[in-house]
Amino acid sequence: MPLPRSIVVLTGAGISAESGLGTFRDEDGIWTKYPLEALATPEGFARDPDFVQGFYNDRRRQLKTARHNRAHEALARLESACRAEGADFLLVTQNVDNLHEQAGSRNVVHMHGELTRVRCMNCFTVTVCQEDIGTSTQCTACRTVGHVRPHIVWFGEMPLEMNRIGDALSQCRMFVSIGTSGAVYPAAGFVQEAMYAGARTVELNLEPSENARVFDETRYGPASEIVPAWVDRLLDA
Numbered sequence: 041m042p043l044p045r046s047i048v049v050l051t052g053a054g055i056s057a058e059s060g061l062g063t064f065r066d067e068d069g070i071w072t073k074y075p076l077e078a079l080a081t082p083e084g085f086a087r088d089p090d091f092v093q094g095f096y097n098d099r100r101r102q103l104k105t106a107r108h109n110r111a112h113e114a115l116a117r118l119e120s121a122c123r124a125e126g127a128d129f130l131l132v133t134q135n136v137d138n139l140h141e142q143a144g145s146r147n148v149v150h151m152h153g154e155l156t157r158v159r160c161m162n163c164f165t166v167t168v169c170q171e172d173i174g175t176s177t178q179c180t181a182c183r184t185v186g187h188v189r190p191h192i193v194w195f196g197e198m199p200l201e202m203n204r205i206g207d208a209l210s211q212c213r214m215f216v217s218i219g220t221s222g223a224v225y226p227a228a229g230f231v232q233e234a235m236y237a238g239a240r241t242v243e244l245n246l247e248p249s250e251n252a253r254v255f256d257e258t259r260y261g262p263a264s265e266i267v268p269a270w271v272d273r274l275l276d277a
């Protein structure tokens with residue numbers, strides 16, 4: 041059987057859990073240990089920039105040793121199969137890590153930003169950054185000091201590339217949600233948009249998400265097992 045002519049995949053922290061990067065809302069998740077309001081809002085950053093920069097510096101450093109897993113690889117494989125068949129494929133991730141790219145995915149939208157990029161609040165230039173930043177970091181573009189922040193979308197800010205995501209969802213024939221709790225909008229609402237477009241909807245997660253009942257097909261287990269198995273089945277069908 042040919043692949044659906046347009047596939048949109050949404051991933052969340054669960055796909056990187058087996059690569060050693062923490063999820064947010066599971067027992068022991070990041071937001072059970074650290075205050076979300078202080079670390080993931082513009083107000084928190086304004087109150088204590090050093091605390092916020094330190095948190096994201098630690099997470100950026102983690103990426104130096106983190107390795108993608110079989111679930112990331114399977115999605116890269118699916119993307120190249122789509123390319124070979126001339127089908128559209130868009131991978132939308134809420135993750136700010138770089139493990140999809142490390143695994144070979146090319147058409148990736150980081151709707152919540154990226155740890156390996158920083159943004160100047162003075163001139164809005166986004167630059168690649170692998171190192172720590174802080175309140176004394178100088179912007180490489182406008183040369184001002186103290187305006188460089190993580191290129192991360194915080195609560196109360198607009199996610200990135202929403203037009204591109206909306207276009208893809210409105211045309212997709214298959215929507216697959218992987219490793220996300222369905223707790224954070226707008227990503228949690230993508231399944232509905234895809235459904236209205238007539239797409240088949242699939243959830244692959246460790247356990248049923250908050251949206252589980254909406255999906256046509258659900259499979260539960262660790263991403264490194266269920267994602268490769270699901271991709272193999274789709275490619276063999």
Ligand code: OAD
Binds near residue numbers: 065066218222
């Ligand atoms: P959550 O922590 O809310 O959800 C992670 C999901 O992954 C849960 O449903 C888990 O059951 C599942 N999970 C855990 N381990 C897994 C494994 N090995 N295999 C498969 N699934 C597994 O993370 P997100 O849904 O990504 O935003 O959170 C969404 C957003 O909330 C994040 O992008 C972040 C956060 O605040 C910002 O920081 C802006």
